[in-house]
Amino acid sequence: MFRHPRLSTLLAGLLLAGCTAQIHQLPQAAKQQPLPDGLRADVAVLETTDLHSNVLSYDYYKQKADPTLGFERTVTLIRKARDQFTNSLLFDAGDTIQGSVLADYQAQVNRVECGQELAIYKAMDAIGYDGGTIGNHEFNYGLTFLSQVTGTPMNVEDGTTQHCAGPHYPLVLANVYSTRDDQPIFKPWTIVNRNIAAFTPDGSKVSVPLKIAIIGFTPPPIMQWDKQNLEGKVKVTGVVEAAQKYMPDIRAQHPDLVIAILHGGLNTAPYTPDMENGGWYLAGVPGIDVLLLGHEHTEFPGPRFAHMQQVDDTRGFVRGVPAVMGGFFGKDLGVIRLALVREQGRWTIDKSKTFSQVQPICPPMLVGGKPTVSPSNCVLPDPQIPLVVGNVQQAAVDYVNTPIGQSTVRMSTYFADEGDMSALAPVNAAEIDYVRDALNTAHPDLANAPVLAAAAAFRNGFGGPDDYTDVLPGALTLRSAADLYFYPNTLSAVKVDGAELKAWLEKSAERFNRIDPHATGEQPLINEKFPGFNFDQIQGGVSYVIDVSKPAGLRIEQLRYHDKPITPSQIFVVVTNNYRASGGGRFPGLDGHNIVLAAPDGTREILAEWLKSHPTLSADDLPRASWHFARLKTRGTVVFTSASDKQPVAEADDLHTIRQLRDNGDGTAVYAIDLAH
Structure with a gap:
């Protein structure tokens, strides 16, 4: 047709x-x-x-x-x-x-x-x-x-x-x-x-x-x-x-x-x-x-x-x-x-x-x-x-159903743009542990440097209402690892200072439109021209606030490491993938020159091994969410789209300011987020 x-x-x-x-x-x-x-x-x-x-x-x-x-x-x-x-x-x-x-x-x-x-x-x-x-x-x-x-x-x-x-x-x-x-x-x-x-x-x-x-x-x-x-x-x-x-x-x-x-x-x-x-x-x-x-x-x-x-x-x-x-x-x-x-x-x-x-x-x-x-x-x-x-389809299905452990937590990306990091946390945790071990031999001079990790939600609804990661509590398989990390990237780590770390986060925050608190109509939260796979969320002891009322480049506030303000010259090792470390997404300061570790192992395989080492995964094994929106009282409603009927998922992940407004009839729904609380 x-x-x-x-x-x-x-x-x-x-x-x-x-x-x-x-x-x-x-x-x-x-x-x-x-x-x-x-x-x-x-x-x-x-x-x-x-x-x-x-x-x-x-x-x-x-x-x-x-x-x-x-x-x-x-x-x-x-x-x-x-x-x-x-x-x-x-x-x-x-x-x-x-x-x-x-x-x-x-x-x-x-x-x-x-x-x-x-x-x-x-x-x-x-x-x-x-x-x-x-x-x-x-x-x-x-x-x-x-x-x-x-x-x-x-x-x-x-x-x-x-x-x-x-x-x-x-x-x-x-x-x-x-x-x-x-x-x-x-x-x-x-x-x-x-x-x-x-x-x-x-x-x-x-x-x-x-x-x-x-x-x-x-x-x-x-x-x-x-x-x-x-x-x-x-x-x-x-x-x-x-x-x-x-x-x-x-x-x-x-x-x-x-x-x-x-x-x-x-x-x-x-x-x-x-x-x-x-x-x-x-x-x-x-x-x-x-x-x-x-x-x-x-x-x-x-x-x-x-x-x-x-x-x-x-x-x-x-x-x-x-x-x-x-x-x-x-x-x-x-x-x-x-x-x-x-x-x-x-x-x-x-x-x-x-x-x-x-x-x-x-x-x-x-x-x-x-x-x-x-x-x-x-x-x-x-x-x-x-x-x-032929038979290769069934062989692939059998392979991804190989058991690797259990989980007591739900890990999804339905609200990854709004602060639910449940599906990103295991990726970041696995990367941090891998690099901390590797730096001892690969870069002894950086062995005591703080190690952070950056991950983005690859399955964020771009392909339709089923294009989200959603790993339910229960048995974990290789399929779970592949769902949590969609691409066959390899792991890379870069050396950055505090100023470069802030610039990285500012670039990521372009995922959001600038919100006018005085506007009376609906305002879309998400900048659809900025791909979700470029919205890096960084964990590992770091915390920060995103103020969507500010222009792009001036949105990251209260950037801290273990509750202490990060200085522009402070040194960090940030774990990411080969795509980002080598310039993918055109992030400032990321063009391959500051890579300190280029692992031969794929991130998905690293994640699978980490999940195996945590045979009963619980919330205590995962880093806490590292960021939230700055409080902003708006006259109109700030809205975004996700899969329909997922408000209980948001509630379970302490995102109590999200409510479903209307069902679109195609498996998606429009949600409102209250930025004032």
Whole structure:
């Protein structure tokens, strides 16, 4: 179901009418001659992105089906699109092999062998792709694994020279090079040749060749985010520089279309070669005809990009280039309808008849006049995909159910933004204990330094009402550890002074909007433009207050360590993950220069071992919440959104100032928080 029904109806009529015509093959002699002007063809460019190895519609943490996500349902949309469109191409924009329990199982627990194909790639091959690129999370498991599972020998340290099983479609990546020979580690671009159905001016349907060039890009900040995997082994260039480097070679092949596949989004800030979301600038490189986007876990076209200059957020154009970003986790399929016309001996895009859309696997329903996602309205999964995955799904489920202990406390993130640190406390406690032991040998000079830890709620509702961590009292399993710490980061520790610690917390406090105590209407507490995974909450003897009435940068008050004011020159060791320590999130003072410990162990594994060492976890084993909001009497109501009917969870965690205002009917609810008490 398209989100623009008027355009969809028009398109369906055009295409279905064309499907009834008889196809004529052009004579062999004609194939050797230039195609005649006046030909027209509609080509659908289909895109998935940020699948994160969500092959099936399943929540590994809650151990139940989740019909609102999963590639098996995206496949249903792909098949429908192929039935609807006479001509189609299918591409993937990266972040494909990492992000689920199934992915971790195949990478870290029972690693696939050289001759085995990853489950996600097997599923994608079952439907058939025309090409793809590499996202930043592809590098999380290291170059050895990436080289193996993509079937790409690499002349890099930790690469493999073997030709192992990989996806049955070409992967292209133009902006990552080996430091050994300055050569790209993947093919930077390639040519895809397809035959398409076209129409002559008299309405005859003919089969003609179409030559498509594809070029791929990943976010340049991978060198910071995966420093331990990439430093000294590869180097990265900006996406614009990479495109400009290879466009002459691409043009020399005289393709009919050039499709740029970028694992990145749109940003109109001044361009730099390390820009994370450089799609707006990439669209300005001459010769690029189509732009496929990703990484931002949102949809384009869509309202998030309204009012961005030279961007049509309704029809899906970026600086005049047709573009699409097809959501994440298999929740959507991106579709660009290209209207091609043959003019002056070449195919051109008729922009008046070209548009982009994002098709959801769960089309919203109107409930009380408001669009609402209901699991009952989701498309059915494709029956072939579970068969392709086979026994590895059950093996992954069995693995995460391995018992590791018991807990007497509930650990959740429903109200992590409002001060409930129950799910962050075990992560911080495990990290502090690990680093205190490690510093004795790795950094004796810091053995007596105060050790703090910073953690953020990774599952904070961004993906919907089920996207929260909620570990109930009772048995703890490896699944519990994976739920408490969602990403396969490794642990890092940095040396900071008191001024840098305060700057870290000020950056984190940008998670909140500035609240006007005199405003009479509702005011949203959360700044949705600041990701929840960047709201670091620091524990380990530190305490502080956040005043949301103050402007960003001036919100942290009463910063203390063991009840004593922290001085600007006071030294601390703060434990975090490799992403943050190396510059992820652009926190002040965190760019990799002050890392004092880069552990080889994953944070999730460290947490699992810590939980095993506390076989009956109680509140006494966990550090207390370290911060609260400054008291603020407001005339209007301060509101935020969380999963519905969770007020008892807030009450149990002493957040008595939170009350549910109204149920949204989609599994979420609006809550009020009283900042005056």
